[in-house]
Amino acid sequence: MGAIEDIRSVTVCRYITPLREGGSLPALAEADDDFKYVLKFRGAGHGVKALIAEFLGGEIARAIGMRVPELVFANLHEAFGRTEGDEEIQDLLQGSKGLNLAMHFLSGAINFDPAVTTVDDNSASKIVWLDAFITNVDRTYRNTNMLMWNRELWLIDHGASFFFHHSWNNLEKHAKSPFSFIKEHVLLPQATRLEDADKEIKQLLNREKLREIVTGLPDDWLQWQESNLSPQEIREAYIQFLLIRLDNSNIFIKEAQNARKALI
Known part of the structure; x- marks a missing residue:
């Protein structure tokens, strides 16, 4: 739970699966640090404003002592997703090149x-x-928009x-x-x-x-x-x-x- 300046940046290297319960079609993805993340796309729904809300809401929650999965800035290279078979997902990935936002995936939550x-x-x-x-x-x-993980309550999804x-x-x-x-x-x-x-x-x-x-x-x-x-x-x-x-x-x-x- 470091300071704002400690927020890490990662590069997304593998799209795993869409998480279709969310209206903005987030995805489970793997980054170049070998961790899995729930990836929120700038090309979805309300665009960067949803990412801004996610970032501000999550970091304010963390500042008052709430448990929130680590937030990271997630880069999508221009070529990422070109081989994706699902046209809707391919369009989403192509429209999200650049800086996105991701939260650490709480496996088993x-x-x-x-x-x-x-x-x-x-x-x-x-x-x-x-x-x-x-x-x-x-x-x-x-x-x-809350998870139980290791018997603790975690807050997610502030977009x-x-x-x-x-x-x-x-x-x-x-x-x-x-x-x-x-x-x-x-x-x-x-x-x-x-x-x-x-x-x-x-x-x-x-x-x-x-x-x-x-x-x-x-x-x-x-x-x-x-x-x-x-x-x-x-x-x-x-x-x-x-x-x-x-x-x-x-x-x-x-x-x-x-x-x-x-x-x-």
Whole structure:
């Protein structure tokens, strides 16, 4: 769980199989370090914005003490995938040449099942706080996006977070939103200590840490055809979104508390 500057880069050398349960068609792949990874493609779905959300969400989760598989920058050479027989996959690979994102594959991990595993109130509160903070719509009963590995809970798949960046307007309004989708969160019933989680997290997630995380975004992901903003201007916008949201955490905490009361 090193600092942002310790994030490694690998080159993908073997495409193993698609993981079709994900809407963005991630894949199991092997890199030149001989490890296997779940590879997220810049050519899929929402493109680099999904990779940005995955990176920021995963590293913020790690910063507050959550278990997240190691994230690495994953390079795809231009010739990679030309011999792939499936045309859909070949198009995806060809459209993803360059810098992608991958997470270490947790071999033998199983999907978290709330009917089988109980999460303690403190951990549940921190995860609910996290997902409200990063506006992650995708940690529900339908799709928990959590794994059990070595009897420990691991968080995965944050690519549906930060949905404000798909419209890229009214940043302050989005940053101060209550995030009503939190009512669908799979761990909301156990999140009884949200105010305690807020105090604990703010000791770890200060302004300097958030700036460090966002600064780790590669320029290659911040060249947006629909925008005239420079990579640094885009980084600053993410930083401002996060800082405003952190300063106004009482808004989304109250929303989550009210949603939880409605469940009881």
